Amino acid sequence: MNTFTYSYPVKVYFGEKAAANNLSAELAKVGSNVLLAYGGGSIKKNGVYEELTGILKEAGKTVTEFTGIMSNPTYKKVQEGAKLARENHIDFILAVGGGSVIDCCKIVSAQAKLAEDIWELEYGKGGRPSEFIPMGAVVTAFGTGAEMNNGAVITNEEKMLKSALWGAFYDFAILDPAYTMTMPLKQVISGAFDSLSHSMETYMGSPREVNLSDEINEATQRNIIRNIRATLKDPQDIQVRSELIWAAAMAENGILKIGKVTDFQCHMLEHQLGAYTDCNHGQGLAVLHPVLYRHMMPEASRQFARLAVEVWGIDPVGKSEEDLAGAFVDALAAFIKEIGLPTTFAEMGIGEDTDFQAIADSTTLTGGCAKKFTSKELLEVLTECR
Ligand code: NZQ
Ligand code: ZN
Numbered sequence: 001m002n003t004f005t006y007s008y009p010v011k012v013y014f015g016e017k018a019a020a021n022n023l024s025a026e027l028a029k030v031g032s033n034v035l036l037a038y039g040g041g042s043i044k045k046n047g048v049y050e051e052l053t054g055i056l057k058e059a060g061k062t063v064t065e066f067t068g069i070m071s072n073p074t075y076k077k078v079q080e081g082a083k084l085a086r087e088n089h090i091d092f093i094l095a096v097g098g099g100s101v102i103d104c105c106k107i108v109s110a111q112a113k114l115a116e117d118i119w120e121l122e123y124g125k126g127g128r129p130s131e132f133i134p135m136g137a138v139v140t141a142f143g144t145g146a147e148m149n150n151g152a153v154i155t156n157e158e159k160m161l162k163s164a165l166w167g168a169f170y171d172f173a174i175l176d177p178a179y180t181m182t183m184p185l186k187q188v189i190s191g192a193f194d195s196l197s198h199s200m201e202t203y204m205g206s207p208r209e210v211n212l213s214d215e216i217n218e219a220t221q222r223n224i225i226r227n228i229r230a231t232l233k234d235p236q237d238i239q240v241r242s243e244l245i246w247a248a249a250m251a252e253n254g255i256l257k258i259g260k261v262t263d264f265q266c267h268m269l270e271h272q273l274g275a276y277t278d279c280n281h282g283q284g285l286a287v288l289h290p291v292l293y294r295h296m297m298p299e300a301s302r303q304f305a306r307l308a309v310e311v312w313g314i315d316p317v318g319k320s321e322e323d324l325a326g327a328f329v330d331a332l333a334a335f336i337k338e339i340g341l342p343t344t345f346a347e348m349g350i351g352e353d354t355d356f357q358a359i360a361d362s363t364t365l366t367g368g369c370a371k372k373f374t375s376k377e378l379l380e381v382l383t384e385c386r
Pocket of ligand 1: 042069070099100101103143146181183
């Protein structure tokens with residue numbers, strides 16, 4: 001175990017009617033000017049908008065809407081939200097959506113209180129914002145676990161970077177499985193795969209000896225795999241959906257990371273792929289993971305071998321560590337195919353004309369990865385994914 005301090009600032013209201021039962025009490029604690037933030041309008045089709053605006057109205061709030069937050073939110077969109085928040089003297093942000101809306105608002109909440117440009121503050125000066133507009137999240141698309149942390153993945157189109165900015169933690173998060181039942185099945189699967197990826201990226205970090213966090217992590221991975229299969233059988237099973245939503249939160253609420261340095265090399269590469277192609281995050285991870293892991297095989301064979309047995313149920317009898325490590329990557333690749341995720345960039349519509357060299361060169365090399373990748377080897381990975 002590495003040394004750690006653990007406390008968690010996000011209060012979670014989980015379950016059906018979580019908004020109806022808890023949002024009024026939370027709104028009573030905040031000022032009257034509320035920024036209601038959402039994406040492209042799915043909440044207007046499934047009744048979530050109507051329910052939430054009803055609660056806001058009953059609470060006597062003055063609502064300003066911040067709409068059209070796109071998947072892979074841009075820095076420009078963050079600045080638009082911050083301007084809106086300043087001009088309307090916003091006291092509280094209610095972010096309603098998936099990882100994109102939830103991330104965008106974390107940075108809006110910080111930028112609205114800052115005189116200087118937050119990208120320059122964080123990347124130019126190595127600083128962090130210290131003042132924030134309070135916020136609540138209502139999750140309508142699960143998978144990223146973005147509601148549980150203060151990192152936001154923002155695409156800076158001018159700089160061609162999709163990078164983490166650090167903003168505020170949400171004061172509370174509402175996770176009502178019923179709100180997610182209208183998600184397209186494709187997004188359910190790519191979101192759930194993202195949760196599996198977060199668990200694996202956390203597991204693969206150091207130290208290499210298995211600790212309690214890793215054993216909880218193994219259970220989380222087994223749960224996600226089982227429930228992805230179950231949701232494909234019956235996409236409307238709300239119990240299955242509940243499991244997946246909580247597993248997504250578990251992967252990002254800090255518990256699996258206790259005492260560990262995480263890996264997240266695959267995520268860094270996928271984020272830059274996203275900066276250049278605007279691709280779906282979970283799908284990008286699905287293509288990259290098996291290929292990247294084959295490159296990591298010698299260095300990560302101990303963890304891979306353990307996952308083969310503990311998560312994928314592979315019989316270890318008569319198999320060497322190398323055999324088991326290979327069997328793990330094979331099982332992961334077969335699972336990705338089984339659940340209908342893409343296995344090549346071509347399937348994702350990412351063409352040969354993509355600047356893979358620039359993607360590899362601009363990808364952060366992570367310290368926690370078992371293998372110390374070079375940009376050159378990341379380019380090989382990208383090339384093999386085509
Ligand atoms: O915009 P609307 O119309 O709402 O449609 C959205 C969007 O098209 C739709 N949707 C959401 N809830 C729905 C629904 N459609 C029907 N019914 C509902 N209930 O789903 C689409 C995708 O939403 P989005 O928020 O983009 O997806 P996701 O949750 O996968 O978030 C992806 C973003 O999160 C970042 C990713 O990089 C990407 O930018 N990540 C954030 C992380 C974090 N902060 O911890 C960690 C992740 O690794 C990830 O990088
Ligand atoms: Zn992710």
